[in-house]
Amino acid sequence: MFDSRPSEVRRDILERVRRFFFDYGHELTMAASMLGGTAAEARVVSCAIHLDRSPCIDRRLKRDLAAIHRCLALHDVGDPDDFDISLFSTLHPASAEVETICLLTDMLEDLLHEIDSMGCDLAGEVDGPLIAA
Template identity: 40%
Template sequence: MLRKIPTQTLSADPQLATVRAHFDEHGTALCNAAALIGGGAGIARALRLMSALREASRLDRTTRHRLVDLHRLLSLDPVMDGFEPDLTSWVLLDPASAEVEQICLLTDQLHALLVEIGERDEQQDALALEPWSQTAA
């Protein structure tokens, strides 16, 4: 059984809190989807990511990279740091099946999460530059 990701933390990183909340809600389904597509290696990737989220104090570059890798796996992107998922079980699935529909939905939600993280990065960068622009004027 998967342990829950803590959503009530002392982390000041709003991005980490957002990702933890997403995985609290969808973590089991993401692991199942990763297992369906990538077999044992796919589920191991998802579980490593979830473990890193549990232990993190901020959303670092490695964890972000793992998020992107999980999205690429679910998107059936064949090249991920030398990891090529075993797609033989995927080929046996009916494209109109509920499993494929669920994987597509999870992939879209994960993409939306990545976009949200990127937007927060841009907002933080803008706030960080704001004092400099005021003193330069």
């Protein structure tokens, strides 16, 4: 009678995000620290704690995941209000760290696209896209 598939899909995406943090949390934290300093590192840790306690992907998680992606993808480079983003200039483009950052960025982007495809949060409110086109 009632289709429970949407809630199953939401839980599935939540579990994939949790698995991503479980499998790559250390690397994600280190990458954020290398690119965005202590503030970015703290955001990853805060997001992981909230993710562990949250029954769904809520607005806060979406905002934090999008911010982490922006940091990893260097979207904020050149922002005069964000002095830590210049940390990336100390990394050598051919280093193993840069390869790891690129892989993490791609995996996180895939997760964000999946979340975006849901088009709404648990309360059914329509959200905007997490990744700018």
